Amino acid sequence: MADQTMDGLRACIASLEMVVAPAVTASGDKLAQEQVKLIGKYLSFLVDRLDYTDPVARAELSTYLEIGRTVQASLAREGRGDPKLDESLADGKAVLERANASQADVEHPLRAVKADLSRIVRAMGETSDPMRKEVEKIVRDGSFKVVRLQRVWMEPQGWEQPGITFDIDEELKAFSS
């Protein structure tokens, strides 16, 4: 069966613009008018981005695995590796080794790695752990890449400053290289 989701979404947007919006405008209900515009905007965001869901999820997992491995290597150097993080990194690696892993495949290991990193950083912040600065720096430096990926994904929502644009295909190529 051919996937016609995009055509369906475009039909919804057209219906909102051509039929629903004029009727709502005529009603004088300002809240409803605002919401019709917002629904159209969100549907347009989906049209722009749905095809990229899987590669973006894989790129995010790959970036967090990189951060996680670097953190784990630092901890292990001092004989203080985190067993739970080890497990999550192995799960994530196994998923990424599958050709074309989907967003659904990626979700579980991604959540686990993010939770492990968060837990380790929070725990270190509560003590005067000598490795704290090193671990925080790894997470901070790696997060620039994570944040950039999310900015690329979210660009159609319109939150970037004027003049800042991303080419999602090029960005994803850079991630995969």
Next chain:
Amino acid sequence: MGSNFNASQAGAYAPRLFFPAEDIRASKQWRDDPSPEQIAALNAAYPTEAEYAALLDRKMSRRNRGPYELPSLEEMSRCTRAFLKDQIGDDFTIADEGWLTGGASKIQFGFTLTWSDAGQRRTEKLVVRMEPAESLNATSRRREFQIIEAMKGSIPVPPCYWMDPEGEWFPEPAIVYGFISGVTAPSTSNARISGTGTTFTPELRAKLGPQFVEHLAKIHSNDLAGADLSAFDMPEIGTTQSAEWQLNRVLRFWEEDRGEDFPIVEVAANWLRDNLPELDIVSAQHGDYRTGNYLFDEDSGQINGWLDWERSYLGDRHRDLAWVTTELFGNVAEDGKTFLVSGLVPLEQFYDDYQRLTGFEIDPKRLRYYRIFNSFSLVCSCLSTRYRVIRLGKSHQDVLLSLIEGAAYPIADEMLRYLEEDV
């Protein structure tokens, strides 16, 4: 409780309190229906102002009540009439009822009231500003009412009439204040949601800019003498109490609401905890001082009133001063390089004028702390509370909130750049 980590589960890296985000596809997460013990644990872990602590307890204890149902216009009309009857008696008429837009979180219902006030017949356009079941910011209508009252006569604010702080008459807590005419953005501007990124012509900037600085100076200089600010806690000068209350409030809702972990938030939280600044002077903070939260007359360039005081508190002026410089709230002038605070005033001029008008020092160290704190706070609310409200269908603005997710990341980038200097 969910799956808190402890030493036996997580080896050496076991924080005192940490509830990892759960499966986003799970039909129920613990955060969707917390127990009284869980709520008490969160309250104890993150001490903050009493009114906020109570609000957050209330939010969590009512979370399992199911999706929000927007009251019908008829229901709002009925509630409004019953409320007014208990405030001013039977002798009034109401007309022009309808929903208003504006803001990402509160419900606004407009109407025209004619009534007798001290023997005089009056007709005013009024607004009921009411909570949905949950919103992007769990905030207090009592505080909003009190701070607007405190600012009366100092800067333009809507006249406050009555409040229903516990939601006895309305479905949720509400205030009734005067309608102010004006616009939040010029008709030619292509502002984003909530009025961020609004652009102005140089002519309009010349009119609005001086008022923008002057009003903030007046808010911060207001001695608050005689004002009823009983819903606010007064922080102690010479301590870090104020900064700590604000940080704990954010840490608490991050723990209560998030649907995903974001390790950089933990790095920022550590930095903020280590660098809490001491308070030198207590000032009223608007809390969301920026273009989009005032109404102005497009022809005259006159600011008619400041709205959205829901994030206000008593504390360090550097919080508001840093807030207005958030990149997302401003833009760059025609020369391509001058950053305009809120799209209105060049940054350096803004600080110079503020210091001249108030006589207050601007401390770069504290300004930097609050820049990191503000971006941290915005990232946390965009990624946690926003998500939870939508997941549970808790407001009338869930579709708008869906479109706010993208704001988190340019702000996170700004936070990272600030942290890069230190971490």
